[in-house]
Amino acid sequence: MAEPDSNDNPQSSAQVARAVARLILTGVWREGTTLPREIELASRFDVSRASIREALSLLKAKGLIASKQKAGTHVRARFDWNMLDEELLNWTLSALPTQEFAKQIMEVRRIVEPEACAICAVRGTDEDFARIERAYRGMDAAGMDRVAYAEPDLQFHRGILIATGNDFLIAFGATVAAALRMSFNLSTTNPGAPRKSLPYHRAVLDEIWARNPDGARQAMHKLMDLTEQNIVSALSRQKKRDTEDESARGRRAR
Amino acid sequence: MAEPDSNDNPQSSAQVARAVARLILTGVWREGTTLPREIELASRFDVSRASIREALSLLKAKGLIASKQKAGTHVRARFDWNMLDEELLNWTLSALPTQEFAKQIMEVRRIVEPEACAICAVRGTDEDFARIERAYRGMDAAGMDRVAYAEPDLQFHRGILIATGNDFLIAFGATVAAALRMSFNLSTTNPGAPRKSLPYHRAVLDEIWARNPDGARQAMHKLMDLTEQNIVSALSRQKKRDTEDESARGRRAR
DNA sequence: GGAGAAGATATGTCTGACATAATAATTCTT
DNA sequence: AAGAATTATTATGTCAGACATATCTTCTCC
Known part of the structure; x- marks a missing residue:
């Protein structure tokens, strides 16, 4: 982050x-x-x-x-353009955080992360799992504090990617980081939203510990569903607010 | 390329x-x-x-x-490290083209390309499809010419990614390009191997034209199987040859 | 012994110059 | 007059030497 x-x-x-x-x-x-x-x-x-x-x-x-x-x-x-570059992603994010961008980034996450999760469940070491567990504990400890929640959240997802041992999947962490930063920026309008994802993370972690690839894939898929839902609704809220501001400014101008 | x-x-x-x-x-x-x-x-x-x-x-x-x-x-x-960067991939490829690297790159391709293919079948325009078709014709026209075959092969895979309209999937084209270059470099020991993939490409294309996402996904999956098989066997052949050279040099040194 | 000040040093920035290569203009040839 | 060969132009590429800035080290003082 x-x-x-x-x-x-x-x-x-x-x-x-x-x-x-x-x-x-x-x-x-x-x-x-x-x-x-x-x-x-x-x-x-x-x-x-x-x-x-x-x-x-x-x-x-x-x-x-x-x-x-x-x-x-x-x-x-x-x-x-090397859109999978972390800096470039952040620049894009702050230049034009559109709904389109959010859709695209969630689409790839949906493709990559559940599979990575399945691989992690099979191939990861106990050490890898412990690191993910630590990240989970960090999220839990953060409570309702959005800021404290963000860092271990990233470590959780990154930990899964690292556990695959695949350099390409690991490099995909940059994209995940950008996605999480986007959610973080958006969560100002709904501070409780991130916290809701905690039990979904727990479910993913349990399946990993059980070394159950199919379960892990499915659990991660559900987490992706929730995340996408949060982002989309936050973006539409923001868009609505923006257009209201716009019309207010329009009225004032007259 | x-x-x-x-x-x-x-x-x-x-x-x-x-x-x-x-x-x-x-x-x-x-x-x-x-x-x-x-x-x-x-x-x-x-x-x-x-x-x-x-x-x-x-x-x-x-x-x-x-x-x-x-x-x-x-x-x-x-x-x-931004391993999904095209230049970095090429450097890695020419610095240490190991079996491990090949496995990793094929693992991500397996994850990404079939899904991209399914999305392409749903979302792609006829214009997108025509571009992929042109690439296929180029491959067909190349016959047994490895060099002429390589470029349209890349265009085929890239065309599918572009048709998804997802910037992240499009950026994944760099990774695909690196993978194809690796196969190309390896195909010297078995010049006919690339050509064998032609009917598999045709199958993918047919499913796309039919706008059948599940079929497209499956067809691309089979193509990935074949490609991985080719690369792995080529690498083991090369490894064998290298060790033979090694021992030959060892004998000479004595 | 710990806090703060002074010095050393590697990256960051500036200036101005020349080298190189690709384009545009010109000249020469047919 | 059309085309080929040559020269001129120009924007990037490289070089050299200098100073600015930040940080680590060392020294000093309390």
Whole structure:
């Protein structure tokens, strides 16, 4: 979970990277667009060309852009973007936390996590299970405290992925982290919602301890159902609130 | 598929990035290791500090390393590595193409692709299907030509992922690409093997056209079975050959 | 012995310059 | 006049050296 997604990174190249990423993610600079020259970017963001280059190199690594000498730097096609990268996910999350995004992220979680859970039940070591158990205890101990609940929640899901011993499933933890952060941000409107998932986590854990892959898969599936439901309803609540604010502002403007 | 993984990137910073990544991936610089100072790296790789910084910033973006002022740059924990990144996958592939890696990559493909295929059958547009059909025709036209077969093969699988309209599943295409490249590299010992998958692809495509999610899932599952079988047997053949070379070299040394 | 101050050091940033490669413009040839 | 070859242009790639900043270490003082 690291830190809340505020601008807590003092490094200026990182800030530039984030700003440019935002421009791309929100579609201001569309796919195929050639972006301004490095010198222009430098003067626009009021940093040196070196910092710009460092920022761009970050975005290059994430597949957002590509550059060729003389030709310039352009925004790559959408499906070259490395959307499973944690930073990129967080940027997307804070740039456009839409219902569409929530649906997509829950769709993959539904595909991956139940299977990972089944594998975990078969292949995980007792040590792995103990780590997941500790995470569960942390969630339980957090009570109604949303903030304290978030970290062990992530550790729970991550623990299952780690127990599979599959590097690709482990890397999927970044996506899970983004999803959980999204739920966390949304849970302000309904602080009790996360806590409701506790017994579902317990059920998953019991099936794992029993080394029952089918049960584990099913239990995780139910947890996914609940999570998706929470996110969708929170998003529609938020959307409703936003449109109310919008109309209020509209009235005031008249 | 882009290009074969030879050293075709003239950019020196990219070369350094690759070299350092290799050192990390092969475990020469383990997790937690603090790597040499930027100046030392610069003199070791015989490039300027700026290029070193650019290389490191690439690796930072992929989660391999992290730096703090004064403290230095260190190798991050393995599960922070963004293993689903295409470049990182290719580096891993050329650094240590082990049986373990093959197993892992096929395990995720098995989890993701059949489900993606089912979603594709439901949600894909006729236009999406036509693109997949074109890819299939390309595979068919390639005949026994391994090289010509590879590209449309990737397009086939990628087309299914794209048709889901889910950005996360689309991003999974990088992993599929790495897997296919691995099969391609291995198919030298059995050039006919890829061609055998053609009817299985046809079966998948038919189920998709019929908009039959369950059938599509099952057909893709069978294709995954075949692919895994091919890879595993090719790897064991290669391993056998390697050990034979090894012992031959041993005899010669005596 | 512990708290605070001073120094050392590795990363972060800046400046300005030149190298390189791809494009655009120009010249030369047929 | 059309096309091929050559030159000019230009944006990224690389280099060098300097200073800023943050953090770890060491030293000093109470």
